Amino acid sequence: MKNSIGREIPENILGYREVHKYSSPFDKKPLGRRASPPLKQVKPDDSKLLSNIEEAIKKVGLKDGMTISFHHHFRSGDYILNMVIDTIGRMGIKNITIAPSSLSNIHEPLIKHIENGVITGIHTSGVRGELANEISKGLMEKPIVIRSHGGRARAIEAGEIKIDVAFLGVPSCDEYGNAKGKGQKSMCGSLGYAIVDAKYADAVVAITDDLVPYPNIPASIDQTSVDYVVEVDCLGDSNRIASGATRFTKNPKELLIAEYASRVIINSQYFKNGFSFQTGSGGSSLAVTRFLKKEMNLRNYRARFALGGITKPMVEMYEEGLIENLIDVQSFDLVAAESISKNSNHYEIDASQYANPHNRGCFANQLDVVVLSALEIDKDFNVNVITGSDGMIRGASGGHSDTAASAKLSIIVAPLVRGRIPTVVDRVNTVITPGETIDVLVTDRGIAVNPRRKDILESIKDKGLPIVSIETLKESAEKIVGKPKSIEYEDRTVAVVEYRDGSIEDVIKQIK
Amino acid sequence: MKIVKTGMAGTMESSDINITIEKNQESGIKIYLTSSVEKQFGDQIRKVILETLEQMKVNDVVVRAVDRGALDCTIRARVQSAAMRGAMSENQIDWGLF
Numbered sequence: 309m310k311n312s313i314g315r316e317i318p319e320n321i322l323g324y325r326e327v328h329k330y331s332s333p334f335d336k337k338p339l340g341r342r343a344s345p346p347l348k349q350v351k352p353d354d355s356k357l358l359s360n361i362e363e364a365i366k367k368v369g370l371k372d373g374m375t376i377s378f379h380h381h382f383r384s385g386d387y388i389l390n391m392v393i394d395t396i397g398r399m400g401i402k403n404i405t406i407a408p409s410s411l412s413n414i415h416e417p418l419i420k421h422i423e424n425g426v427i428t429g430i431h432t433s434g435v436r437g438e439l440a441n442e443i444s445k446g447l448m449e450k451p452i453v454i455r456s457h458g459g460r461a462r463a464i465e466a467g468e469i470k471i472d473v474a475f476l477g478v479p480s481c482d483e484y485g486n487a488k489g490k491g492q493k494s495m496c497g498s499l500g501y502a503i504v505d506a507k508y509a510d511a512v513v514a515i516t517d518d519l520v521p522y523p524n525i526p527a528s529i530d531q532t533s534v535d536y537v538v539e540v541d542c543l544g545d546s547n548r549i550a551s552g553a554t555r556f557t558k559n560p561k562e563l564l565i566a567e568y569a570s571r572v573i574i575n576s577q578y579f580k581n582g583f584s585f586q587t588g589s590g591g592s593s594l595a596v597t598r599f600l601k602k603e604m605n606l607r608n609y610r611a612r613f614a615l616g617g618i619t620k621p622m623v624e625m626y627e628e629g630l631i632e633n634l635i636d637v638q639s640f641d642l643v644a645a646e647s648i649s650k651n652s653n654h655y656e657i658d659a660s661q662y663a664n665p666h667n668r669g670c671f672a673n674q675l676d677v678v679v680l681s682a683l684e685i686d687k688d689f690n691v692n693v694i695t696g697s698d699g700m701i702r703g704a705s706g707g708h709s710d711t712a713a714s715a716k717l718s719i720i721v722a723p724l725v726r727g728r729i730p731t732v733v734d735r736v737n738t739v740i741t742p743g744e745t746i747d748v749l750v751t752d753r754g755i756a757v758n759p760r761r762k763d764i765l766e767s768i769k770d771k772g773l774p775i776v777s778i779e780t781l782k783e784s785a786e787k788i789v790g791k792p793k794s795i796e797y798e799d800r801t802v803a804v805v806e807y808r809d810g811s812i813e814d815v816i817k818q819i820k
Numbered sequence: 821m822k823i824v825k826t827g828m829a830g831t832m833e834s835s836d837i838n839i840t841i842e843k844n845q846e847s848g849i850k851i852y853l854t855s856s857v858e859k860q861f862g863d864q865i866r867k868v869i870l871e872t873l874e875q876m877k878v879n880d881v882v883v884r885a886v887d888r889g890a891l892d893c894t895i896r897a898r899v900q901s902a903a904m905r906g907a908m909s910e911n912q913i914d915w916g917l918f
Contacts, residue, residue, distance in 0.1 A: 698859045727835045727889030728857050789891060792860035 313690060313742050315814045323429065323450030324804055325468065328811040333713045333745055336809040338666035343467035345510055348535070356537045357483045361395045361475075361515070364536050368511040370396065372403045374472040375429070377509060379502035380410035381477075381489070381638065385548030388477035388515055390417050391540070397426045405429030407469050409460060409501035409659070410704050413437035414548070422447055431469055433457060434694065434704020443802055444700040446818040451801045454694060454816075456740075457637070458663025458670065458710035459808035461504045465660060465667070468810060474509035476502045477543045478529065481516035485534025486527035489639070489656070490649050491518030494546045497639025497648045498618070499528040503658035506533040517543045528656055550642045556598060556621070557591035561752045565592040565721050568773060569679055569750040570599030575768045578676040578717050581609045586616040586672075586711055589640050590681040592721040597621040604630050615662070615671055616707060618644040618654070626651060635671050637662040637707075663710035665808050672707070672714035680708055682722045682749075684736040687778050689743030689758050691720060692736035694805065697729045699737055699795035699819050701803060709741040710808050717747050717764065724751040730785035730792065732778065737795060738805060739814045749778060756781055796820040821878050821917075827906025830890075830898035837865075837890035839902040844880045849873055855887035868892050872899040876917050881906075 311317050311329040321327060328336065350356070358364050370376070376396075378389045389408060394417070396404060402425045410433040411418075419442050421427045430452040435443060443452060455463060463469045478499065480491030489499045494517060506512050506529040514529065519539045523531075557563060569592065573579050585600075587593045598621065604610070613633040614622045620643035625631045634654040639645040648654045663672045683703060684692040691712075696702045712718040722731045731751065747764055749756045756778035757765040769775060797817035805814040823843050830838040834856075844850055851866050865887055872895070873881065883899075890898070904910040 697857070728861055728891060729889065790861065790864055792857075793863065795859055 311812065313688070313739055313813065315739060317812050317815060318801060321451060321801055321804055321815070324453065330742070330807045330811040330813045333742065336811050338466065340466070342465045343470065343508055345508060355483070356485055356535065358536050358538050361392055361538055361540070362399065364513045364538050365395060365399060367536055368473045368513065370401060370473055372401055375405040375407055375470060377471045377474045377505045378406070378408040379476060379499065379505065380408055380412065381496040381499060381501060382544040382549045384412040384414045385545035386412070386414055386477065387542060387544045388475060389415055392475045393418065393421050393426065397421050397424065402426055403428050405431070407431040407471060409433060409457070411435045411439065415439055419447065431455065433460065433706055435701050436703070440701040444816070444819045446798070446800060446802060448802065451815070452803045454705050454803055454805045456663065456705045456709045456808045457501065457659045457707045458665055458672065459806055459810070461658070461660035461664040462666045462808065463810060464504055464508045465664065466810070471505055471509035473511045473513065474505035475513050475515060476505060476529065477515050479516065479543065480518040480520050480524055481514050481537055482520050482522040482524040483537055484522055485514050485529070485531040485537055486524040487514050487516065487529040487534070488524060489528055489645065491516065493517045494543045494549060495642065495645045496549055497645030498636040498656045500637035500656060500658050500662060503529060504660055511535045513538060515540055515543070517541060550639065550645050557595050559591060561723055562591040563595055564752050565723065565750055566595035567599055568755055569596045569719055569721050570603070571771065571773055572719060572748055572750060572755065572768055573600060573677055573717070574603050575771050576717055576764060577767055582612045583609070583676045584611055584613045584615065584674060585677040586614065586675055586715070587679040588681050589617055589619055590721070593679045593681055594619060594621055596679050596721070597625065601625060601630060615675055616711070620644060623647040626654065663707055663714070663808070670714070672711050675711060675715035677717045677719070678711040678715040679719045679721055680712060682720045682731065684731060684733050685720055685722065685749055686733050686736045686743070687782055689746040689749065689778065690736050690739045691741040691746060692738045693740050695738040695816060697737065697792065699797065701816060705740050709745070712741045712745040713808065718745060719748045719750060720746055721750045724753040724781060724785050725789050728789045730789050732781040732785045734782065738816055740805060742813065749781070751781060753784055754781055821876050821903060821907045821909070823878060823881050823903065823906040824908055825906055827902040827904065829901035829905065832886060832888060834888045835890055835894070837885055837887040837895050837898050839898045840884040841881050841902045841906045844882045847880050849879065849881055849883065851883045851885065853885045853887065857887070857889050865895060868895045869899050872896045873903065876900065876903050878903050
C-alpha cells in the first residue's frame, strides 16, 4: 500500500498502533481531547528531595512495560539517560520503552540494554553513531518510531506517547522542583522539549547537579509538575552540551550557497520590514544570516522574530537591534544559552508552542522564511535528513518537516555533492519532509524552484541567479560522481517515520 | 609495465583514495578495497582500478585501496602514480599510455 508520496507502507507494523498513511500536509484532523496527568497531592510537610536515582525509580513505581522519557538539551554531553537506564537495568526492570526527544552518539551503551531486554521500544527524533548502525542492522524486534519535534509534542498531547515517568536533567533546581536551564555546573538555555514532558508525564523526576535555595524562579519547569528531585554529581559534559559559539563557515562552497540563498530571500515577496525567519545550525544555513544582515542594514529592516534553535549569529542580530524577539525551543550554543537569561525579549517556548500542528496555532505557523539543510533531496523535492546514502540511520528529523510545512518560504541549502555522495537524487532513501512543503533548493551548482511555486520563480528570475530545473541538478551530480548502486534492504521494518500529524510518511528497512 | 617494488600514492583524506601496489606471487590482479562508499560505489571503484591497470599493461599485482569517496578521475590518477612508482618509472613517464 503506497502513500501519496509513493512510499510503500506496510498494512500492519509489529508493535505499532493502527497505520494511517500520509496523504498531504494538513489532511489529518485531530480528534478527541488532550491527554492529562493524574491529580496528585503534596502536603505542606512532604519532601520531594530523594537521595539517588534508584530511590526515585522505586518511589514513582516504575515497572516492566512502562514508558519513560528524557530530553536532549544536553545533546552529546548528556549523562542522564545512560545513568537512569543503567540503574533500571541493575534493578532488574525489563521491557521499557524510552521516548527521549532525541538520541546522540553518547547513548551507545543503550545497545547492551536492548540486547538484555531492558529496553524494547524507542520513540525519538533521531539516532546517531553505533546505536543507529545496530538499529539499522535489526537490533530491535519492534521498529523505532521517528517523529519531528512538533510531531512528538503532538503525540504526547494526543496520548499516543503516554509517558509514565519523565526523568528530566535540569541545570538548576530547588528542592521543590522549580527548574531552570542555567546552573553553576552546567547550562543548556531553553528547556523547550522537557517542558512538554513535565506537563504530561504521570510522574516527573527532576535531576540536577545544582540544588539551589527555594524558590528558583522564574522556572522553566515549575514545582506543580515535579514529583521528586534528585541531586547528582554531574549532569553531563558541559563542553559537549553547548559548544562555545557557533562559528561562521569559511568554506567557499558553503558561502556561495549561503549567498545564493540570501538572494532568493531578499528577492522574494517575504523580505520586508518585520519579517520572521529560522535557520538551521549547518554551515551554509548559518551563513545566510550574515548576508541577510547586510541587506537588512541597508534597507533599515528589522525582523519581528527569529525562531527555533537559537544561535550566536541570531543573538548578535538581536543585540544590534535587527531582530526584535528571539523565540527559543533549543539554544544551540553557549552564547544563545546565556542570552536567554540575560536578554528580555529572548523567550523560551516549549516544543508544542514551537511546532505542534494540533494545538491552537504554533509559532512555526507565523514563520515567513526557513532555511534548512538536507542529506538528500529528490526530483519531487522530498528531503531525507535521517538515513545516509548507505541506507543507515544517522540523523534526526528535528523541526525539519514542521517548519517546512509551516513557513511561507522554505529553502533547502545543500552542496550538490559531498565527496562522492550526490545530494540531488532520483529518489531519496527516506522521506522526512514531503516535497510539496519545500519551495526552493539552493546548491553550489544552481537553484531549483519547486514547480508548485511559480510565484517565487517569478520574483527571483532575471536577478542574475543560476536557476535551473531540479532534473538538471540531478544530472550534473550524476555526471560528477557516477550513478550510485541502489541500497539493498531486508523485508523487516526497523523504523517508522511519522509525519508531524501522526500519519506514516515512510518506513526504514533493515540493511542487508 | 613491470612492478618491481611497492608503489604507493594518495592519502587518507576525504575525497581521496590511497593506493598501494605490490607484486603478486601468483598471476593476476588482486584488489583489496575498503571504502566509505562501498555499498554505493564499490563495484565502480574496482572497475576503475582494474581498467587503469589494464591500460598501463600492469599484470600480476596486489592492490590495496583505502577509499574515502574519491571520484573516478582521482582513482585513475592515484593508480597511475602508484603503478609508476612501483615500476620505478615515475621520472620517465610514457605519456602514450594515457
